[in-house]
Amino acid sequence: MNDIKEKILSICPSATFEEGEYLQINVADKDWFPLAKAMKEDRELNFDVLTAVVGMDWKEAYGVVYYLTSTTHDWDVVCVKVEAPDRKDPMIHSVSSLWKVALFQEREVYDFFGIKFINHPDMRRMFLRNDWKGFPLRKDYDADPKLNPIPKDDEKNEDDTRSYVEDEKGKVTCVPGKVFAPGDYVVNVGPQHPSTHGVMRFRCAVDGEIVTKVDVVSGYIHRGIEKLCEELGYPQILHFTDRMDYMSAHQNRECLCMCIEKAMGLEVPERAVVIRAMMDELMRISSHLLAFGCTAMDLGATTAFFYGFREREQVLDIFEKTCGARMSMNYNVIGGVIADLHPDFVKDVKELIRIMPERIKEYHKVFSGNIIAMNRLKKVGMLPLEDAVNYCITGPSGRGSGWSCDCRKKHPYGAYPQVKFEEVLEYGCDSYARYMVRMREIEESVKILEQLVDRIPEGPIRAQVPKIIKLPVGRWYQQVEASRGTFGVYIESDGGKTPYRVHFQSPCFNLVGVMDLCCRGNMIADLITIGAALDFVIPDIDR
Amino acid sequence: MEVNIKSMKREDFKDNEYIDKLVEELNATGANVAVGKLDQLINWGISNSLWPLTFGTSCCAIEFMSLGAARYDMARFGFEVARNSPRQADYIMVQGTIVHRMAPVLVRLYEQLAEPKYVIACGGCAVSGGPFKKSYCVVNGVDQILPVDVYIPGCPPRPEAFFYGLMQLQRKIKVQKFFGGVNRQEKVEEFFRQHPEERGQID
Numbered sequence: 100m101n102d103i104k105e106k107i108l109s110i111c112p113s114a115t116f117e118e119g120e121y122l123q124i125n126v127a128d129k130d131w132f133p134l135a136k137a138m139k140e141d142r143e144l145n146f147d148v149l150t151a152v153v154g155m156d157w158k159e160a161y162g163v164v165y166y167l168t169s170t171t172h173d174w175d176v177v178c179v180k181v182e183a184p185d186r187k188d189p190m191i192h193s194v195s196s197l198w199k200v201a202l203f204q205e206r207e208v209y210d211f212f213g214i215k216f217i218n219h220p221d222m223r224r225m226f227l228r229n230d231w232k233g234f235p236l237r238k239d240y241d242a243d244p245k246l247n248p249i250p251k252d253d254e255k256n257e258d259d260t261r262s263y264v265e266d267e268k269g270k271v272t273c274v275p276g277k278v279f280a281p282g283d284y285v286v287n288v289g290p291q292h293p294s295t296h297g298v299m300r301f302r303c304a305v306d307g308e309i310v311t312k313v314d315v316v317s318g319y320i321h322r323g324i325e326k327l328c329e330e331l332g333y334p335q336i337l338h339f340t341d342r343m344d345y346m347s348a349h350q351n352r353e354c355l356c357m358c359i360e361k362a363m364g365l366e367v368p369e370r371a372v373v374i375r376a377m378m379d380e381l382m383r384i385s386s387h388l389l390a391f392g393c394t395a396m397d398l399g400a401t402t403a404f405f406y407g408f409r410e411r412e413q414v415l416d417i418f419e420k421t422c423g424a425r426m427s428m429n430y431n432v433i434g435g436v437i438a439d440l441h442p443d444f445v446k447d448v449k450e451l452i453r454i455m456p457e458r459i460k461e462y463h464k465v466f467s468g469n470i471i472a473m474n475r476l477k478k479v480g481m482l483p484l485e486d487a488v489n490y491c492i493t494g495p496s497g498r499g500s501g502w503s504c505d506c507r508k509k510h511p512y513g514a515y516p517q518v519k520f521e522e523v524l525e526y527g528c529d530s531y532a533r534y535m536v537r538m539r540e541i542e543e544s545v546k547i548l549e550q551l552v553d554r555i556p557e558g559p560i561r562a563q564v565p566k567i568i569k570l571p572v573g574r575w576y577q578q579v580e581a582s583r584g585t586f587g588v589y590i591e592s593d594g595g596k597t598p599y600r601v602h603f604q605s606p607c608f609n610l611v612g613v614m615d616l617c618c619r620g621n622m623i624a625d626l627i628t629i630g631a632a633l634d635f636v637i638p639d640i641d642r
Numbered sequence: 643m644e645v646n647i648k649s650m651k652r653e654d655f656k657d658n659e660y661i662d663k664l665v666e667e668l669n670a671t672g673a674n675v676a677v678g679k680l681d682q683l684i685n686w687g688i689s690n691s692l693w694p695l696t697f698g699t700s701c702c703a704i705e706f707m708s709l710g711a712a713r714y715d716m717a718r719f720g721f722e723v724a725r726n727s728p729r730q731a732d733y734i735m736v737q738g739t740i741v742h743r744m745a746p747v748l749v750r751l752y753e754q755l756a757e758p759k760y761v762i763a764c765g766g767c768a769v770s771g772g773p774f775k776k777s778y779c780v781v782n783g784v785d786q787i788l789p790v791d792v793y794i795p796g797c798p799p800r801p802e803a804f805f806y807g808l809m810q811l812q813r814k815i816k817v818q819k820f821f822g823g824v825n826r827q828e829k830v831e832e833f834f835r836q837h838p839e840e841r842g843q844i845d
Contacts, residue, residue, distance in 0.1 A: 226743075227742075227743070227779065228742065228743050231742075235778050235779075240778075242778050247742065247778070247779070249742055249745050249781055249786065249787065250742055250743075250745060250746055251746065251749075252746060253746050253747075253750065254743065254746065290744065290747055291697060291747060291751055292726075293696050293726040297698065297699060297700070297703070298699045298744060298747075318741075318743050319699070319741065319743050319744045319747070320699045320700060320738065320739060320741060320744065321741055321743065321779060322739050322741060322774045322777050322779070322780055323774070323777040323778050323779055323780065324774070324777075326777065326778060327774065327776060327777055330776070338773060339773065342700065342701060342773065342797075345700065345701040345704060346704070389704070389707075392707075404711070405711055405712050408707070408708065408711035408712065408713070409711070409712060409713070411708075412708070412711070412713045415708075425705070425708075425800065426701055426704060426705060426798050427701060427797055427798060637699070637700075638699070638700045638701070638738075638739075
């Protein structure tokens with residue numbers, strides 16, 4: 100840690116440090132971009148992944164908290180806090196030219212806080228309509244429904260964009276631009292489209308059948324979860340996580356619970372830790388089975404969909420017996436899990452372990468080797484390794500590009516250090532590689548379940564927690580490996596009963612950020628298969 | 643008149659009084675014998691081949707997919723032909739939260755459905771806003787923007803609850819007055835009164 104401090108001080112003498120969960124670097128906005136450039140490009144520091152971008156309103160100033168990870172240095176994480184100098188017209192220098200993932204992340208911050216990013220090429224709103232009044236996550240936001248009534252009129256296509264460009268003297272000017280070039284032929288896909296896996300809209304510029312640009316229009320299911328969290332107590336915010344990425348409900352909820360437990364300094368009983376890991380892996384199996392079914396169905400192979408759902412129902416039965424619900428289980432709570440395992444749990448899991456290897460062979464027989472599937476998936480939607488890292492594409496999609504990024508290995512948590520499993524990697528960088536990673540991950544999840552099923556320790560299922568939970572002042576960031584990638588929770592507390600700010604760093608938001616990159620040069624019909632292979636869940640993007 | 647559907651026995655429904663009352667109200671002024679028989683024929687057809695529009699915004703849509711898969715198999719009751727275009731669908735099943743940005747799109751989809759058309763609000767979010775009721779951009783219940791026929795509570799509802807809701811809709815359709823009721827010419831006129839700009843385009 101001290102080497103990093105010295106190195107950073109030599110680059111930027113004005114930086115100050117705060118000790119916390121991770122090393123925190125406070126830097127002024129004018130020094131931020133040079134520091135960021137050095138931190139990314141310096142061989143010794145090499146912070147090549149921008150893990151999270153969190154917009155903040157500290158009442159006296161707006162700002163952004165960045166979490167950076169270095170893949171070469173043992174996945175070290177540092178946190179950089181940048182304040183915008185002017186509260187009336189907050190502006191911060193963009194780092195989107197260094198880490199491409201910031202292209203979308205910074206647009207989100209602009210949407211919620213009104214912080215303009217200097218030199219960002221496309222400063223538009225991300226989730227809210229362009230005629231939305233105010234910036235909802237600001238602390239002084241006026242939530243009067245009269246200001247923003249339910250819109251009756253159709254939304255205008257937003258073709259105008261703007262960029263805030265700084266000249267040598269430091270003067271910032273607004274430069275208007277257009278999303279599409281004047282001659283572009285634009286085809287609209289969504290938001291109501293059966294193959295966008297929810298309500299997502301893509302505006303695609305096409306040259307004949309070849310896609311030349313994809314503009315992602317998101318926010319058709321933006322529910323304002325982060326703002327809602329600020330008014331509720333810690334146990335009350337848990338249920339939102341189940342409803343963001345509903346296919347990673349257990350993992351997401353575990354992540355939030357772990358973040359709160361970490362801040363409280365709470366020890367979770369061993370039994371609960373193992374139960375959580377088993378539930379996570381069952382959830383991963385069910386999610387990948389759904390992904391398999393949907394990929395097949397998007398290609399018109401309805402039979403494979405039935406095969407995937409057959410085993411998925413079996414997993415859901417296990418959930419139902421223990422948690423009481425098929426979906427949105429609400430199972431993890433702060434300090435452990437809410438209910439003990441059903442007496443049939445071990446028997447049911449063993450039955451699932453027994454049948455899965457045979458069933459996976461069946462899936463491969465019915466779909467993976469199919470000539471149509473091969474032609475539609477192989478060499479389509481190429482995402483090279485450098486781009487996967489730069490766009491922070493984690494999870495099966497990142498591992499399909501050969502990026503070893505499994506959070507269970509890199510930042511081990513829960514029961515994962517106790518079990519042996521392989522991190523699945525494929526090097527095809529195409530849709531087929533992503534699909535194959537998922538199929539092989541089902542096998543690995545089965546392996547993990549096999550190791551844990553007979554080793555569930557006896558004991559209490561949750562720790563004693565106070566009735567009213569208050570966190571000490573500070574900020575925490577916790578990551579878990581959800582079904583679609585690394586899911587992160589950021590909590591900032593001012594010592595009260597409710598969080599000051601909660602941010603969910605969703606993997607799917609980054610996934611949709613590469614749609615433009617992956618689809619360029621492919622046919623418009625392949626947009627659907629690329630989306631299916633990336634496998635994003637829309638409520639997780641919009642939150 | 644007793645309302646019976648093929649899919650579920652009358653005594654298994656928990657709210658027979660309501661449907662009896664509805665029938666009584668509809669037939670208060672008496673029913674024309676010939677038209678009534680035609681109504682029955684048409685309603686028999688519609689209620690047994692209800693085609694949904696695939697419209698899901700969040701979790702409930704995944705449960706709807708389970709409905710289509712082999713275990714629950716909604717094909718048993720004639721609901722299986724999920725259409726992707728509203729022009730070919732009979733009803734819209736709102737599965738999931740409707741937010742401000744989506745609201746005009748949903749209204750447009752509803753307007754594109756061909757008459758007779760029905761709306762099912764499915765899950766807590768579509769019924770009332772659900773857990774997101776206090777949010778700054780969530781529509782608190784889809785009934786604020788569309789006329790809803792059946793509500794299915796749950797978060798998400800179980801597949802059995804979906805079936806119960808769909809069968810309630812079947813019963814409602816069985817008693818509707820197709821001729822001189824839902825299929826009225828005045829309704830078309832009323833639409834054009836509200837949207838005068840559409841008249842020229844359709845003629």
